[in-house]
Amino acid sequence: MSSKTHLDRQHALRVLQDMLLIRRFEAKCVELYQAQKIRGFLHLYDGEEAVAVGVMQALGARDAVVATYREHGQAIARGVPLGPLMAEMYGKREGCCRGRGGSMHIFDRAKRFFGGNAIVGGGLPLAIGIALADKELGRGAVTACFFGEGAVGEGAFHESMNLAELWGLPVLFVCENNLYAMGVPLEQGEAETDIYRKASAYRMPAEMVDGMSPVAVESATLRAVESIRAGNGPYFLECRTYRFRAHSMFDAQLYRTREEVELWKARDPLVLMRSWLEENHMLSAQEYAAMESEVEREIDEAVAFAEAGSWEAVEDLERFTLMDEVPE
Amino acid sequence: MKEAAPQSAEQSAERRVTTYREACREGIRQALIGDERTFLMGEDVGLYGGCYAVSKGLLDEFGPARIRDTPLSENAFVGAGIGAAMAGMRPIVEIMTCNFSLLALDQIVNNAATLAHMSGGQFAVPLVIRMATGAGRQLAAQHSHSFEGWYAHIPGLKILAPGTIEDARHMLKPALADPNPVLIFEHIMLYNAEGDLDPNLQGVDITSAKIRRPGRDVSLLTYGNSLPKAMEAAELLSSEGIEAEVVDLRVLRPLDEETIIASVSRTRRCLIVDEGWKSGSLSAEISARLTERAFFELDAPIMRLCAREVPIPYAAHMEEAALPQTPAIVELARSLASPQ
Numbered sequence: 320m321s322s323k324t325h326l327d328r329q330h331a332l333r334v335l336q337d338m339l340l341i342r343r344f345e346a347k348c349v350e351l352y353q354a355q356k357i358r359g360f361l362h363l364y365d366g367e368e369a370v371a372v373g374v375m376q377a378l379g380a381r382d383a384v385v386a387t388y389r390e391h392g393q394a395i396a397r398g399v400p401l402g403p404l405m406a407e408m409y410g411k412r413e414g415c416c417r418g419r420g421g422s423m424h425i426f427d428r429a430k431r432f433f434g435g436n437a438i439v440g441g442g443l444p445l446a447i448g449i450a451l452a453d454k455e456l457g458r459g460a461v462t463a464c465f466f467g468e469g470a471v472g473e474g475a476f477h478e479s480m481n482l483a484e485l486w487g488l489p490v491l492f493v494c495e496n497n498l499y500a501m502g503v504p505l506e507q508g509e510a511e512t513d514i515y516r517k518a519s520a521y522r523m524p525a526e527m528v529d530g531m532s533p534v535a536v537e538s539a540t541l542r543a544v545e546s547i548r549a550g551n552g553p554y555f556l557e558c559r560t561y562r563f564r565a566h567s568m569f570d571a572q573l574y575r576t577r578e579e580v581e582l583w584k585a586r587d588p589l590v591l592m593r594s595w596l597e598e599n600h601m602l603s604a605q606e607y608a609a610m611e612s613e614v615e616r617e618i619d620e621a622v623a624f625a626e627a628g629s630w631e632a633v634e635d636l637e638r639f640t641l642m643d644e645v646p647e
Numbered sequence: 648m649k650e651a652a653p654q655s656a657e658q659s660a661e662r663r664v665t666t667y668r669e670a671c672r673e674g675i676r677q678a679l680i681g682d683e684r685t686f687l688m689g690e691d692v693g694l695y696g697g698c699y700a701v702s703k704g705l706l707d708e709f710g711p712a713r714i715r716d717t718p719l720s721e722n723a724f725v726g727a728g729i730g731a732a733m734a735g736m737r738p739i740v741e742i743m744t745c746n747f748s749l750l751a752l753d754q755i756v757n758n759a760a761t762l763a764h765m766s767g768g769q770f771a772v773p774l775v776i777r778m779a780t781g782a783g784r785q786l787a788a789q790h791s792h793s794f795e796g797w798y799a800h801i802p803g804l805k806i807l808a809p810g811t812i813e814d815a816r817h818m819l820k821p822a823l824a825d826p827n828p829v830l831i832f833e834h835i836m837l838y839n840a841e842g843d844l845d846p847n848l849q850g851v852d853i854t855s856a857k858i859r860r861p862g863r864d865v866s867l868l869t870y871g872n873s874l875p876k877a878m879e880a881a882e883l884l885s886s887e888g889i890e891a892e893v894v895d896l897r898v899l900r901p902l903d904e905e906t907i908i909a910s911v912s913r914t915r916r917c918l919i920v921d922e923g924w925k926s927g928s929l930s931a932e933i934s935a936r937l938t939e940r941a942f943f944e945l946d947a948p949i950m951r952l953c954a955r956e957v958p959i960p961y962a963a964h965m966e967e968a969a970l971p972q973t974p975a976i977v978e979l980a981r982s983l984a985s986p987q
């Protein structure tokens with residue numbers, strides 16, 4: 320595999336469409352949240368789409384993904400089917416986790432999507448173990464582990480980094496640095512604000528990437544995956560990005576200014592990608608409209624699937640607390 | 648405030664309507680005003696205003712040294728609170744929710760709870776750790792734990808569970824005055840609760856359980872967010888002629904055995920309601936103590952209504968089914984009070 324990104328038209332359109340799907344899916348989620356169809360915590364990925372979409376372009380079916388609680392984007396980019404995803408947000412039996420997980424806990428075994436995790440940093444040690452198993456079982460797979468820069472403050476981050484390098488594991492660390500951990504600005508949360516530099520203390524190759532550019536993220540991920548598959552051990556990407564919306568649905572955003580948000584919105588990965596494609600005559604207004612209606616259709620279908628779903632029987636409440644066997 | 652109130656509003660001036668959240672905040676404010684050694688430390692307590700908005704406005708009033716925002720690093724900042732307490736400060740450490748306190752479990756259990764004893768009394772740990780607890784907001788398994796009963800297992804800690812606005816307002820002061828680490832569990836479902844706060848009330852103790860509603864037929868032993876459910880159940884039972892006595896445990900360690908035993912000895916029937924799980928739990932402990940000390944006072948086996956033995960699920964109907972609810976309290980209490 321070459322680490323050069325092939326920006327052929329079809330691929331570029333695919334990337335744009337994936338980002339659009341995430342954006343619109345989440346806009347629908349907000350609507351549904353207001354209609355109280357979706358409850359609990361809802362963390363949106365608005366503005367960060369280029370990271371998940373860029374990374375996933377460079378992964379294959381055998382690779383594994385460990386996600387955060389802000390994982391709709393990661394799940395959609397990974398190809399988790401939209402219907403069961405939306406049904407999970409509704410808490411329906413047809414949801415990918417049978418209504419037990421909700422927004423923060425999307426799992427999809429078939430996609431090797433090892434779950435949204437609502438404990439900050441909670442996924443990092445899992446990624447180490449998944450990569451260890453893949454290595455020992457000779458799967459030749461890479462585990463992509465997503466986490467926010469806030470997770471870097473936790474001991475689990477440092478312990479995991481050390482293990483990954485020490486054992487030469489095929490882990491791709493993807494730090495989604497959106498500059499705020501809830502209300503904590505990067506410079507108030509980290510003594511070293513260039514997160515990727517922490518990797519060097521663990522002797523791990525690392526890059527800082529423009530997380531608003533899916534192209535930049537994809538090519539960095541291709542380089543990383545190439546290095547990991549060559550047996551060089553883990554690799555670290557710090558993707559600089561920004562969340563356009565509140566941390567979750569309850570957040571007065573006292574910690575940042577409207578101007579700052581607007582400044583970052585000028586770098587909206589969807590807007591940039593779309594205008595780049597248009598300027599290079601790879602996308603017409605008509606084609607974009609068609610893309611939009613295709614995306615809307617997929618979302619409508621997902622909502623219809625969720626609406627038509629059923630509620631798990633209360634008698635099955637305790638099911639899956641313990642398993643009878645290990646699923647194959 | 649009282650002086651400024653017009654004559655006609657005398658009553659409302661006497662009792663002030665507030666929320667559990669505001670009561671928690673006022674408790675912290677007064678603690679900060681009252682002792683320069685006290686500071687509040689935790690994730691998003693400052694700039695963000697607190698994840699449940701308890702500390703909103705305090706950063707402006709007290710500044711960043713006394714409202715200290717921390718990075719995500721529960722084990723480190725809880726440990727730092729312990730160290731600061733050993734070295735002369737009187738910290739209030741906030742852990743957003745008890746779910747994340749698991750990352751600080753080592754510091755709480757291996758340090759806070761043991762240092763006084765291990766050092767042969769050379770050091771005390773006068774620290775307060777506040778955290779939100781409980782389920783009911785469809786936050787799923789990792790955000791819905793109730794660990795106060797777990798912590799109540801540990802010698803060297805004191806465990807408080809304010810279930811009323813009064814306790815939310817006043818438990819902090821005696822907790823800070825205590826030479827030992829005190830953990831305060833604030834239930835997420837109570838923050839919005841509104842109620843009166845008697846401005847003349849000078850304080851509360853952190854040693855006793857409280858009878859929130861006297862009754863002769865059955866004792867409902869509970870705390871936290873199960874308290875309002877038990878009160879509601881008692882109201883319903885009363886309309887059927889069953890008078891339930893509601894005992895608010897308040898202090899989960901050390902348990903106020905005398906109040907509990909006195910109540911059960913009067914009613915001779917007991918239902919324990921706890922949002923924690925049953926196995927190896929606080930409710931098991933209370934039941935055991937009653938069996939040890941009041942067995943012959945009982946007219947019926949002790950009953951328990953606890954969370955079902957399952958990680959708390961996301962879906963509303965499943966979450967509701969997993970937790971103790973008022974109708975089940977009524978049903979069990981009725982079956983206890985009116986034996987066939």
Ligand SMILES: Cc1ncc(C[n+]2csc(CCOP(=O)(O)OP(=O)(O)O)c2C)c(N)n1
Pocket residue numbers: 389437438439440466467468469470471495497499500501566690719721743747750
């Ligand atoms: C261990 C732990 N502590 C605290 C929280 C509460 N919390 C949820 S998200 C968050 C901020 C995380 O920031 P970051 O890792 O940068 O990710 P982002 O939300 O910005 O995507 C906090 C403090 C948690 N879920 N887990």
